[in-house]
Amino acid sequence: MTVPTYPVETTAPSPTPAVARAHLLHDGSVEQYRRTIADGVDRVARRVASVDRPVTGITPAELAPLVDRVDLDRPLGDAGAALDELEDVYLRDAVWFHHPRYLAHLNCPVAIPALLGEAVLTAVNSSLDTWDQSGGATLIERRLIDWTAARIGLGSTADGVFTSGGSQSNLQALLLAREEACADAIGPAARAELLPRLRVLTSAAGHFSVQKSAKLLGLAPDAVIAVPTDSRRRIRSAAVSAEIARCREAGLVVMAVVATAGTTDFGSIDPLTELAAICAATGVWLHVDAAYGCGLLVSPTRRHLLDGIERADSVTVDFHKSFFQPVSSSALLVRDRRTLRHATYHADYLNPARMVEQRIPNQVDKSLQTTRRFDALKLWLTLRVMGPDALGALFDEVVDRAADAWQLVSEDPRFEVVTRSELSTVVFRYLPTGPGRELADAANLHAREALAASGLAVVAGTRVDGHHFLKFTLLNPATTVDDVDHVLELIAHHAGRYVHDRTAADLTCHVG
Numbered sequence: 429m430t431v432p433t434y435p436v437e438t439t440a441p442s443p444t445p446a447v448a449r450a451h452l453l454h455d456g457s458v459e460q461y462r463r464t465i466a467d468g469v470d471r472v473a474r475r476v477a478s479v480d481r482p483v484t485g486i487t488p489a490e491l492a493p494l495v496d497r498v499d500l501d502r503p504l505g506d507a508g509a510a511l512d513e514l515e516d517v518y519l520r521d522a523v524w525f526h527h528p529r530y531l532a533h534l535n536c537p538v539a540i541p542a543l544l545g546e547a548v549l550t551a552v553n554s555s556l557d558t559w560d561q562s563g564g565a566t567l568i569e570r571r572l573i574d575w576t577a578a579r580i581g582l583g584s585t586a587d588g589v590f591t592s593g594g595s596q597s598n599l600q601a602l603l604l605a606r607e608e609a610c611a612d613a614i615g616p617a618a619r620a621e622l623l624p625r626l627r628v629l630t631s632a633a634g635h636f637s638v639q640k641s642a643k644l645l646g647l648a649p650d651a652v653i654a655v656p657t658d659s660r661r662r663i664r665s666a667a668v669s670a671e672i673a674r675c676r677e678a679g680l681v682v683m684a685v686v687a688t689a690g691t692t693d694f695g696s697i698d699p700l701t702e703l704a705a706i707c708a709a710t711g712v713w714l715h716v717d718a719a720y721g722c723g724l725l726v727s728p729t730r731r732h733l734l735d736g737i738e739r740a741d742s743v744t745v746d747f748h749k750s751f752f753q754p755v756s757s758s759a760l761l762v763r764d765r766r767t768l769r770h771a772t773y774h775a776d777y778l779n780p781a782r783m784v785e786q787r788i789p790n791q792v793d794k795s796l797q798t799t800r801r802f803d804a805l806k807l808w809l810t811l812r813v814m815g816p817d818a819l820g821a822l823f824d825e826v827v828d829r830a831a832d833a834w835q836l837v838s839e840d841p842r843f844e845v846v847t848r849s850e851l852s853t854v855v856f857r858y859l860p861t862g863p864g865r866e867l868a869d870a871a872n873l874h875a876r877e878a879l880a881a882s883g884l885a886v887v888a889g890t891r892v893d894g895h896h897f898l899k900f901t902l903l904n905p906a907t908t909v910d911d912v913d914h915v916l917e918l919i920a921h922h923a924g925r926y927v928h929d930r931t932a933a934d935l936t937c938h939v940g
Contacts, residue, residue: 453551464507465547471511475519482530485883486521528907529885529915534692534720536903539752541813545806546754556590556800557792558779566789569804575811576745577761579725581738587765589794590758590804594719595637597744597760600771600796602628602641602684604742604762605713607770609683624648627675629655630686631663633694635717638686660847661694663687665702672710684713689734690721693890693899695830695851697721700736708739716740719758721851723750726820730827733850741767747807750823750903757803768794825905826852833900833912842920846892854900855892858923867927869896875923885915 453461495517504510524530526537555561556569569590577586591597609626613619626647630638632654642651653675655667672682685707687698700716707714716737718724722745724734737743740763747757762768772793774781779790792798810819830852837845837856846855857872859865873896876889888899898919900912 461551467508468511471515471519475522476524476526479524479527481883482524482527482886483880483883484521485881487881491517491521523886526904526906528904528911530904531900531902531907531912531915532886532888533901534746534749534903536749536752537906538754539810539814539819541809542753542757542806545809548809549802549805552802554802556802556804557795557798558790559788562791562802565802565805566791568808569791569802570789572804572807572811573759573761576725576759579816580734580740580743580761582740582743582761582763583738585764585766586761587768587794588759588761589768589791590800591760591795592756592797593748593758594635594717594744594746595640596796597719597746597758598635598637598686598715598717599641599644600760601715601742601744601762602638602645602686603796604767604770605684605715606645606647608713608767609681622681625680626651626683627680628652628684628686629668629671629682631655631688631691631698632657633661633663633691633696634686634688635692635719638717657696661691661696663698663703665699665706668703669706672706672712682710682712684715687714687716687740688721689716689718689724689737690851692720693853693855693892694847695720695849695853696847697733697850700734700740702736704736704739707741713741714739715742715744717744719744719746720749722746723820723823723851726751726816727824727827728817728820729824751807751810751819752822753806753810756801757806771796822905826902826907829905829907829909829912830854830900830902832909833902836909836912837916840916842924843916846897852902854902855890855897856899857895857897858919860923860927864927864931867930870930871923871926872896872898874926875919878922878926879915879918882918884918887915887919 450457450460498513498517504513523535525535549565554563554565556565559566573588573590574586577583577588580586591600605628606626610619610622613622623646628638628642628647628651630652634654639652643649653671655663655671658664668685672685675682685703687700687703689697689700704714706712718734718737721734724730725745742763743761745759745761747753747759748755751757774793778798779792783790784793791800827850830849833854834845834848837843837854842858843856844859849855857868858875859868860871864871873889876887876898879885879887888901890897890899900915
């Protein structure tokens with residue numbers, strides 16, 4: 429690889445305060461702001477228009493030297509020069525989620541109105557912790573929380589807050605559940621005695637953030653109990669009931685059941701209505717992680733798949749997954765706004781308690797974060813330009829495409845498919861025949877790596893019942909059945925070649 433060089437003469441001299449101030453956005457620099465942002469947008473637009481594959485296949489070892497040799501203490505002094513450099517260290521080798529053969533993770537192409545929102549919110553730079561740093565931004569976020577809660581069906585006492593993503597939302601939900609479980613433990617001694625006995629039940633196919641959250645919340649190392657799933661990779665309701673009973677007999681306290689509406693690997697949706705009934709009968713907090721499946725809230729044909737979510741105590745949604753929003757755009761919703769008090773802390777310099785009496789709306793009273801971006805604006809502009817029905821139609825389209833992909837894979841004798849997703853994933857693997865069958869794990873790992881190295885497509889990988897599988901995650905309505913078919917052929921080629929070469933080598937060694 430040829431390492432680009434940048435001429436020393438472009439390095440700017442030490443700036444005076446007046447020169448430095450010229451780089452700030454203010455009334456005297458608006459023309460520079462327009463030109464600079466337009467140049468950046470134009471370069472990205474040219475890249476997007478010219479992309480012919482989702483990745484270039486560059487390795488960390490190849491790219492790292494280019495980044496490492498940038499001297500951050502010697503500024504280029506010019507935005508154009510910095511953008512030239514950025515082409516080499518980032519844009520040229522970026523991962524492009526809008527490409528129809530990017531089929532790996534829960535990354536979506538983004539809605540243009542949301543990109544407009546991103547441009548506005550970063551320039552104004554509102555901070556969503558207090559009213560005196562945000563003004564109308566606070567009201568817009570609150571309106572979107574109300575809208576989302578209504579879509580879920582949580583009722584008039586619901587509330588919530590935007591977060592950085594599903595992991596943070598799950599953390600905050602379990603924090604609220606822990607505090608509700610500890611409500612009757614009066615005094616430090618009682619609380620210290622209760623904390624090691626708290627348990628969280630979640631699906632064996634659930635998100636790892638549940639385990640991470642339990643650790644951050646100071647729960648016992650074995651606090652999270654993974655409940656078995658059925659053939660559709662959904663949590664078994666009967667097993668949840670049995671586990672709650674077992675915990676109580678053992679003197680343990682189940683503080684929460686975490687249901688999943690769209691598991692990362694299988695897109696499975698737990699039986700929400702059944703779990704809601706169990707939690708209501710036993711007095712256990714029900715959290716629904718709908719980070720992936722929240723797109724069903726606007727689906728014109730599949731909203732019923734979320735039936736029962738309206739009975740949850742808290743819900744995680746990730747708009748940056750299935751609402752086609754840029755990262756980050758997420759939220760935590762709660763049925764009873766009073767439970768958000770567990771995240772409230774009053775600081776005299778920021779949000780003193782008297783502001784509550786004055787009915788001043790400070791979002792920091794609900795959030796784990798203090799300084800926080802106005803990410804809600806992206807969803808606001810998307811809804812105002814496109815509307816929820818258009819978003820739902822896009823999400824329906826990717827779910828339909830996943831069904832087509834599942835059919836394609838399931839009918840191909842070269843592959844083994846796991847279960848049919850209710851959302852937009854397909855988990856499968858290349859399955860060699862004859863003596864090469866024992867090479868299945870290695871062949872699938874090789875095929876994924878070879879595919880990424882070629883840059884022609886990107887797929888994800890996971891483990892199922894101890895074996896390596898591949899995964900399509902479809903979140904791009906532009907992906908066609910032909911795209912899926914083409915990627916399958918590439919996978920079969922790489923995996924088949926690997927098995928052929930390995931078995932031939934083994935045969936040669938055996939003969940020799």
